[in-house]
Amino acid sequence: MGDVVKFKRLSVAERYKGKTLCDSGFHKWEVRKDQQFDVKQGRLMTIYQCKHCAKTKSKAL
Numbered sequence: 001m002g003d004v005v006k007f008k009r010l011s012v013a014e015r016y017k018g019k020t021l022c023d024s025g026f027h028k029w030e031v032r033k034d035q036q037f038d039v040k041q042g043r044l045m046t047i048y049q050c051k052h053c054a055k056t057k058s059k060a061l
C-alpha cells in the first residue's frame with residue numbers, strides 16, 4: 001500500500017507551468033506594431049504582447 005500518492009493531482013497552474021499561463025488564466029496576445037530583427041536567425045520577428053501581464057513573446061515571420 002505504498003503507491004497511494006503515485007498520481008499526485010496537479011493544479012491547472014502546475015500542469016500548464018511554463019506554457020502560456022497568465023495571471024488571469026491565459027495570455028491575451030496582441031501583435032505589437034514594432035518588429036524586431038533576430039540576429040541569430042537573421043530574420044524579422046513579430047512581437048506579441050499580453051494585454052494582461054505585458055509579457056512578450058516573439059515569432060518568426
Ligand SMILES: [Zn+2]
Pocket residue numbers: 021022023026027028050051052053054055
Ligand atoms: Zn499574460
